[in-house]
Amino acid sequence: MSLPKLSLVLLPQEHAILRLPPDAPFPDWTGTSGCVSLTRAPDELSVVCPAAVVPAGTEGSFGWRAFRVDTLAGLDEPGVVLAAVKPLSEAALGVFVISTFLRDYLLVSGESLGRAHALLTEAGHRITAG
Secondary structure, eight states: OOOOOOEEEEEEEEEEEEEEOTTOOOOSOSOSSSOOEEEEETTEEEEEEEGGGOOTTOOEEEEEEEEEEOSOOOTTOTTHHHHHHHHHHHTTOOOEEEEOSSOEEEEEEGGGHHHHHHHHHHTTOEEEEO
């Protein structure tokens, strides 16, 4: 299978990936800019949002940068996430993926942003600043 070449946008703000108790209400402080994702699972409420809005003392991982996949694809189109994740994974970089109805988002640690940018470009993807 030939993997697609993607158009990616690097979002400007740092993001946080947070873990709240499974019965916590959806927070009202996540903001409306950047990438915001709320996922309830049996053992946690996972929150991704811009780091600047996170209340002090909230458990999580900070300093993540997000690439938005601007190449639109059908929900069942194979290879979109793989095309973006493969060069990062093969270089032993961690990636946190969020998928929505319309797009996919790849979050990488701020420390590995430069390397991730270079690897994605070398894989043939086009990256612009958002």
